[in-house]
Amino acid sequence: MVDAILGLQWGDEGKGKIVDYFAPQYDVIARFQGGPNAGHTLYVGGKKVVLHQIPSGAFHENTLNLIGNGVVLDPVTLRKECDTVASFGVDVRKNLFISQRTHLILPTHRALDKASEISKGNDKIGSTLKGIGPAYMDKTGRNGIRVGDLLDKSFTTSYIKIRLKHQRLLDNYNFQEDISQWEEEFFEAIDFLRSLNIVNGEYFINDKISQGKKVLAEGAQGSMLDIDFGTFPFVTSSSTTTSGICSGLGIAPQKIRDVMGVTKAYCTRVGSGPFPTELFDETGEELRKLGNEFGATTGRPRRCGWIDLVALKFACMINGVNKVIMTKADVLDNFKKLEVCTSYEVDGKESKEVPFQMTRHSIKPVLKEFDGWNCDTTQMTKAAELPEKMTQYVKFINEYIGANVSHISNGPGREQIIDVNK
Known part of the structure; x- marks a missing residue:
């Protein structure tokens, strides 16, 4: 199971x-x-x-x-x-x-990631520069090195071969950064990796x-x-x-x-890309501040906005979600009014579908307003304690997306999760 x-x-x-x-x-x-x-x-x-x-x-x-x-x-x-x-x-x-x-990320993958992102200029996709995209490209291109290869005596030869291939690509980008320190750390880590359960x-x-x-x-x-x-x-x-x-x-x-699908009680995004419900006003700043919305990996400030039910229903559909866990519900405790996106206005026409290519359209969110619950929920431990207005907010989401919120996280602590069904 x-x-x-x-x-x-x-x-x-x-x-x-x-x-x-x-x-x-x-x-x-x-x-x-x-x-x-x-x-x-x-x-x-x-x-x-x-x-x-x-x-x-x-x-x-x-x-x-x-x-x-x-x-x-x-x-x-x-x-x-x-x-x-x-x-x-x-x-x-x-x-x-x-x-x-499992495929390995090599030092040259990180270099390629950085060189590629720099070359895009204003069209950057918001890569974390960890070498992930280039590693997956080598995987699908049938050039990658896998964890099992570490146990083979030809590993060093395979590494040199792929490094030379990557160097030619880096030369095309005119990438000048010295990655020798990266390689030193990499081979020390490889020795450690060999000691684990492969x-x-x-x-x-x-x-x-x-x-x-x-x-x-x-x-x-x-x-x-x-x-x-x-x-x-x-x-x-x-x-x-x-x-x-x-x-x-x-x-x-x-x-x-x-x-089990996890969603915030609102929306955030790091880096570039479409975000129909993004807020550029004081409310967006307040969400960022109260939710401490800065990337755990990059430290970058997250873009913030109201919950997008069009995208959320789409995600539930393609995943077959039967349980939804809502996190950071407590971040909304201090808002007098809340809004949720129930449809998009796509090039002037209303739609409840996620477009094939969001960047090619003018997309405006159609929002429904709710009263906030205006009380501290962080100390609550049972569903019966939750304010009625929060219950109404969650009920509307359940009915819209066709999947029920089974748990609500009301704080960062391990114990701050409410089982709605208890």
């Missing part, structure tokens, strides 16, 4: 905390896509921890964690994270496993399923950043939707049971 937790917006929905909350109910947490551009924030013993590569179940002693083949792995980032996790007394060699088929990931995960173990598939980024269904070309390089679970872990579709 496999359940999934994935993002329904443009990432940054708070998936790390949600996975951490549900982790004790599962035997295995498995990351199925993305790279170190993910920033899953947890609070462990009152301390903030941001995980970029290691699954968010790392701090649960009896939970195994798998980095699946759909992930692209930066050994340097992984090593630093392992050191952080170990500082909390967690033995990563006991509960962390890495698929042989497994045949698809057999590992399917064996656990056949044993009756409970598996939670953890997504990174969000559905609106999906390579196929997101706001292309301002998207990530992997499949962030439910379909990515099958290709990113090697499991069959019928093994997936619950699909």
Whole structure:
């Protein structure tokens, strides 16, 4: 049995905390896509921890964690994270496993990412410059190096070959930056990576399923950043939707049971790209301030706006979401009026569909106003305690998107989650 937790917006929905909350109910947490551009924030013993590569179940002693083949792995980032996790007394060699088929991010991938983004000028897509796009390009171009290759004596030869190929591309960009320090760190991290549990990931995960173990598939980024269904070309390089679970872990579709989608009570986006409900006024600034909306990976200020139900319903549809977890509901505690987007005005015509190419149209959100609840919800622990106006807000969202909010997060703490059904 496999359940999934994935993002329904443009990432940054708070998936790390949600996975951490549900982790004790599962035997295995498995990351199925993305790279170190993910920033899953947890609070462990009152301390903030941001995980970029290691699954968010790392701090649960009896939970195994798998980095699946759909992930692209930066050994340097992984090593630093392992050191952080170990500082909390967690033995990563006991509960962390890495698929042989996982592709590696090389120093030259990072250089190519930076050179490509600089060359785009005003047309930048907002890359995190972690080398993720170039690594996925090598994967689909059948040139990549995988974790399993580390165990082969020809690894160094393979690395030199792909490095020379990348250098020719960098020369075309006239990229002059010295990456020798990056390479030194990379090879030190490679030696560390060899000491971890490198497994045949698809057999590992399917064996656990056949044993009756409970598996939670953890997504990174969000559905609106999906390579196929997101706001292309301002998207990530992997499949962030439910379909990515099958290709990113090697499991069959019928093994997936619950699909839990995570959404904020409003919307945010980092970097460039369409954002129909974005607010450029004092309300947007207030959302950013109250929600502490700065990227966990990049530190960049997030663009903020009202919740977009057109995009949210679309995300629920393509993922088959049957449970929705709403995060940061408490950020709306101080607003007298709230708005939600119920349709788009696309080139002057009203529509409830996400356009194929948002950047080619003039899109204005059609908004419905709600009264705010104007009270502190952060100390509430039961659904019955929630203010009536919040309940009405959530009910409207449930009816619009065709999926029910099952949990509401009302603060950053691990315990600040309300089960709506209790």
